[in-house]
Amino acid sequence: MSRHITRSRHDGKPVLVVAGYxxxxxxxxxxxIREASDTASREAVETFVYDSLDEPQKDWTDINILADTLTGLGVQVPASLLEQIYLDQIFNVGNRFVEHPAAETGGDRTG
Structure with a gap:
């Protein structure tokens, strides 16, 4: 499995985007995933904003579905994230971990 991560925002709050093949x-x-801090216990609490497993009816073999889902949620990611995931799929790549700097998002919504 390839795994690509970046930081972004959803509804004005910071999120971690994890995607791959x-x-x-x-x-x-x-x-x-939205990361929040529970001030009472001072432990980090993670909340899933979106999980593709919750929408099995979508065609998750199509990179455009992933891109459209991000756009629909208003989450910006670097172009390199989508490009690299697509290449992982084409070349059947596994065991790959890549962190994409959030600064690469610029004004591009999904790459």
């Missing part, structure tokens, strides 16, 4: 399943995946 699952080689055994032959499908793409997308997780958007």
């Amino acid at each position: 699952d080689r055994p399943l032959g499908e793409l995946f997308l997780h958007i």
Whole structure:
């Protein structure tokens, strides 16, 4: 499985975007996670904003579905994230981890 991560914003709050290609399943995946701090216990609490597993009816073999989902959620990612995931899928790449700097998002919505 390839895994690509970047930091972005959703509804004005910081999120971690984790996406990639699952080689055994032959499908793409997308997780958007909001990290918040629980001040009472001082422990980090992660909340899933979006999980592609919740929408199995979508064609997760199509990179455009991933891009359209990000656009629909208003989450910007670097162009390199989508490009690299697409190449992972084309070349059936697994065991790859890439962090994409959020600064690369510029004004581009999804790459």
